[in-house]
Amino acid sequence: MDKINNNRNFMKSNYKDMENIVTDQMKDLPQPPLQKGYEKDSEIIDLIPIEKVKIINDNLIQNIGNRKSHRQYNDKPLTLEELSFLLWASQGVKSVYERNNKSYATFRTVPSAGARHPFETYLLINNVTGLREGLYRYLAIEHKLIFISELKNQSEKIIEATLGQKFTGTATAVFIWSCVSYRGEWRYNIAAHKAMLLDAGHICQNLYLACEGIEAGACAIGAYDQEKIDNIIDVDGENEFSVYLSPVGKY
Numbered sequence: 001m002d003k004i005n006n007n008r009n010f011m012k013s014n015y016k017d018m019e020n021i022v023t024d025q026m027k028d029l030p031q032p033p034l035q036k037g038y039e040k041d042s043e044i045i046d047l048i049p050i051e052k053v054k055i056i057n058d059n060l061i062q063n064i065g066n067r068k069s070h071r072q073y074n075d076k077p078l079t080l081e082e083l084s085f086l087l088w089a090s091q092g093v094k095s096v097y098e099r100n101n102k103s104y105a106t107f108r109t110v111p112s113a114g115a116r117h118p119f120e121t122y123l124l125i126n127n128v129t130g131l132r133e134g135l136y137r138y139l140a141i142e143h144k145l146i147f148i149s150e151l152k153n154q155s156e157k158i159i160e161a162t163l164g165q166k167f168t169g170t171a172t173a174v175f176i177w178s179c180v181s182y183r184g185e186w187r188y189n190i191a192a193h194k195a196m197l198l199d200a201g202h203i204c205q206n207l208y209l210a211c212e213g214i215e216a217g218a219c220a221i222g223a224y225d226q227e228k229i230d231n232i233i234d235v236d237g238e239n240e241f242s243v244y245l246s247p248v249g250k251y
């Protein structure tokens with residue numbers, strides 16, 4: 001019961017406990033980067049700008065009404081245009097806000113407490129036209145993809161890491177969202193964590209709705225093995241760790 005009570009308390013607001021806390025931002029400590037860095041000689045793939053994307057169904061009311069979790073996918077690939085749209089809808093950057101001549105915040109297609117946007121989007125690509133299989137990361141500010149690595153037995157690995165949920169292994173792509181925790185903590189200290197989880201929900205909801213627009217389906221996944229997913233996306237599990245994922249496919 002202690003653990004349940006602790007978890008219940010985690011769901012509650014702890015802004016009162018913030019009264020005596022001086023955050024790193026207040027201490028004028030350097031702000032963490034808005035996005036994880038990458039080697040300049042990495043394999044970078046240009047995505048299609050949203051202005052050029054044609055969406056099959058852009059009727060918001062229909063898309064909200066039709067939204068549901070899809071766990072069965074056919075063999076149809078996603079096009080790069082469709083993938084570009086899903087990435088834009090879930091994490092796309094609309095503008096970068098400068099303060100004191102430094103990038104201070106991004107404004108995106110989803111809300112985030114204090115515009116901290118503490119997430120990185122990894123993709124396990126299985127069947128996207130023009131992309132080879134493997135692990136990728138979305139560079140949201142540039143609206144590009146970075147190829148990270150090929151994975152052996154990708155499908156088996158994701159099924160195992162999602163505790164045997166077989167449909168994850170048949171998806172066209174699996175979106176995996178990691179949290180770079182200090183991005184939120186720098187500003188909100190102990191109030192960051194509840195907010196960051198709330199933020200994650202918005203991302204996945206936009207993915208669901210965007211999928212409806214291109215006759216594809218998503219399914220939020222909260223049941224997964226923390227270490228195994230963190231290993232798949234090659235993060236340390238402390239400063240950056242996975243929090244949520246969703247397979248996507250045509251149906």
Ligand SMILES: Cc1cc2nc3c(=O)[nH]c(=O)nc-3n(C[C@H](O)[C@H](O)[C@H](O)COP(=O)(O)O)c2cc1C
Nearest residue numbers: 067068069070071162165219220221222223224244
């Ligand atoms: C936080 C969260 C975690 C979820 N985890 C899983 C999961 O691990 N596996 C799964 O098949 N569905 C998962 N779902 C999907 C729910 O089962 C689904 O939303 C629910 O059954 C309602 O169905 P609908 O989305 O079609 O309305 C999750 C949904 C949410 C919001």
